[in-house]
Amino acid sequence: MLPELLVAARPAASPALRERVRAIAAAEPSPRRRLPRRRLALAGALAVVLAATASGLAVGLSGHSAAPHFGPVVVSSPPVAHGAVGTAPAVLPPAPGRLQDYRAHLELRVPTATALSDRTKRAMRIARRLGGVVTKVDLSTQGRGGTALIVLRVPIGRVQDAIGELSALGRIVSQHVVIVDAERKIEALRKQVQDSTGDARQVAQAQLQRELRRARLSTLAVGLSTPPVAVPVPEPPHSESTAARILEAEGRIALYTLLIAGPILLVGAGIWLVVRALRRRSERRLLET
């Protein structure tokens, strides 16, 4: 009953008020739309999270290629020739009947420093037995490891036997063979000896003898070494772990920020709640009178 009466008699705006409001609305602003603040805040938060994740991943992936290697210490080892690890190498034989400068380098691995000393002596014995000479021995040990370099001159006709026996002294790590034909050089020297006289002839004769000696004796360098001692080092930085570390650091920063800002936010929220309660109470009182 009462509600119907009230609705029927609802006050209506006077023509004067209507005109005032129309005048206000006449200068209508441009229909500029704004995104709601909540959506903006949500979008901002999402953007921050995405940026943090992306930066973490980006740094992690780039760090994968640029980061220093902290893996186990591995002594650089040249590729093994012909895959002949621990077996006799495929020796390039000297060309029969031709004068050649034959040089070979074998890199062998021996198990211990004691074996290193023993194999060095055996290498020297092999050279002598095959009619060669030892031109250099450099043996160095430290603790359980060590290295040795033995340079031998072996007659060119026994070079294959020498390499075969020397390669049995340890596990072959690498080998390098250089063969240079000396025929033309020696022939030129011979001609020079024939054509020259006096001191020049003597110099040329000495050079010819040196070259002939070199062509008769091959040069074999044998490097012996013990296995490298692996040093435990930190885990290698994979891109995933780097990204995870960065994200962890960001999370830590966020946690610290929360710990510092948390009480302030709590106090602020408390103040806001109190102010809101007071305002509502004030409004209630205002509307009760």
Next chain:
Amino acid sequence: MTHGGAAAYYRQMTFAAAAEQHLDEVYAYLAYLTGDRSVAEDLAAETFEKAFRLWPRFDPARGSARVWLCQIARTTALDWLRAERRRRARENVYALHEIATADEPAFGEGLPPGLERALAALSPGEREVIALRVLLELEGRTAARVLGISETACSTRLSRALARLEREVAEDVA
């Protein structure tokens, strides 16, 4: 009209159209809240000035233009009530009482004088909830949102307000 449909409708609506459509409702609400039609006219004009400035920020997805205008009108009216209370305290003049006893009807054309007096006897808060729920026919949830209270509290407030109105009318007749 569905919520999405209403949002689309209000999105295309100009401020002028919204003002034209809801002026009477805002004015009626303010008239009940203040109990003074001339004050309600001033406050309505002030409300639409504020709304005009804030119109670019109006988000139809969060509520209708009517509710939005009512919220602005409420803030404007509360500011006026505060100022009025301070003025009354300062001057010890009961302006609302003077208005309520004036000859001009405050709450509508053609209301019985007894009902007019009964409405004037109500508090602004009681008249406000009647205006929102009865005159503007807002849903309980929407009215509660305008008032900043729960739906239950709004319902309770309306019941008490109507009960008191009936009581005041009965006493006036007696």
